Amino acid sequence: MTTTRDRLLDAAAELFYRDxxxxxxxxxxxxxxxxxxxxxxxxxxxxxxxxxxxxRRAPEYERRLSAGPDDSLTPRARILHVFERxxxxxxxxxxxxxxxxxxxxxxxxxxxxASKVARATKDRLTEGFRALAEQGxxxxxxxxxxxxxxxxxxxxxxxxxxxxxxxxxxxATAAALLDTAGxx
Amino acid sequence: MTTTRDRLLDAAAELFYRDxxxxxxxxxxxxxxxxxxxxxxxxxxxxxxxxxxxxRRAPEYERRLSAGPDDSLTPRARILHVFERxxxxxxxxxxxxxxxxxxxxxxxxxxxxASKVARATKDRLTEGFRALAEQGxxxxxxxxxxxxxxxxxxxxxxxxxxxxxxxxxxxATAAALLDTAGxx
Numbered sequence: 518m519t520t521t522r523d524r525l526l527d528a529a530a531e532l533f534y535r536d537x538x539x540x541x542x543x544x545x546x547x548x549x550x551x552x553x554x555x556x557x558x559x560x561x562x563x564x565x566x567x568x569x570x571x572x573r574r575a576p577e578y579e580r581r582l583s584a585g586p587d588d589s590l591t592p593r594a595r596i597l598h599v600f601e602r603x604x605x606x607x608x609x610x611x612x613x614x615x616x617x618x619x620x621x622x623x624x625x626x627x628x629x630x631a632s633k634v635a636r637a638t639k640d641r642l643t644e645g646f647r648a649l650a651e652q653g654x655x656x657x658x659x660x661x662x663x664x665x666x667x668x669x670x671x672x673x674x675x676x677x678x679x680x681x682x683x684x685x686x687x688x689a690t691a692a693a694l695l696d697t698a699g700x701x
Numbered sequence: 702m703t704t705t706r707d708r709l710l711d712a713a714a715e716l717f718y719r720d721x722x723x724x725x726x727x728x729x730x731x732x733x734x735x736x737x738x739x740x741x742x743x744x745x746x747x748x749x750x751x752x753x754x755x756x757r758r759a760p761e762y763e764r765r766l767s768a769g770p771d772d773s774l775t776p777r778a779r780i781l782h783v784f785e786r787x788x789x790x791x792x793x794x795x796x797x798x799x800x801x802x803x804x805x806x807x808x809x810x811x812x813x814x815a816s817k818v819a820r821a822t823k824d825r826l827t828e829g830f831r832a833l834a835e836q837g838x839x840x841x842x843x844x845x846x847x848x849x850x851x852x853x854x855x856x857x858x859x860x861x862x863x864x865x866x867x868x869x870x871x872x873a874t875a876a877a878l879l880d881t882a883g884x885x
Contacts, residue, residue, distance in 0.1 A: 537807060539723035543881065613809055621862035622806045625721060625797055636864050663865065664874045671855025678805035682822050690848045690878065697877040 613676020
């Protein structure tokens, strides 16, 4: 059953992603079909709504990028899969880049509650890369993971802003870095 | 001599960079010490002020990243220099990432006049990389240049959001891509 809280958070996630974090409470509540009174009964502020909406979407975001439990894939293939999924997502209508990076860029405030959720989500991406890099025998797994997240964020931001069409670019870049790090 | 137009554009560049593109006309004019009447005599809209402020800063932005006319540097060294300058800039107080990428992420509208200025500025970065990659004998100069801009934008966004401390990371990543492309 979808609760009022869920409906508010889903509407918030879509609206903030499409139009940015500066969208006001009026627009948010109107779009979600929730009164301001109800919103403020559920959350202390718009900032808290934004943070909770990002947190609610994180498992789905991560599931979409990951290769899942297929044991036949090598660590290298699992890493490249993330970039293939990113490239596929970037061609969908309405794609605006990684929502977590966008929130960090827009808020310009590492102490904002939503920045903390965004940072934790991005850190899990890097940690996933690091664990796979280690399994794949990378010389310096954390360094490779940080490189891969740079490429991921650059690719998602540029494709989301419509200044780049990835079409293999992010995946080839990740593959070059895997080669350099000795992950065959 | 600094004109009223220049004063407005310098204040706009700093304010939009620090606080984002959603800053209002009131705040902008107050910070610049310019009346709204004067602003609207000079520019049709806030959007035009934003676009002109980005355009005004572009030559200085490009000068800071480039190695200048020192003929002793190889194409590879010139490319790496851009990443070294990015890394140095990212440690300065108030660093919020590349202003042109930030505007693209925040506006979410490729047709906005400021998005067009931002895109043109980023395209010149890629074109600079491409020309150097060609001089350096890269197998596919444009592909390498697009990879380098991915890394540049990922690095500047992550460092600007305070979720990464570059400290050699962007430069090492660029060097690995140069190696892969055969630019010695």
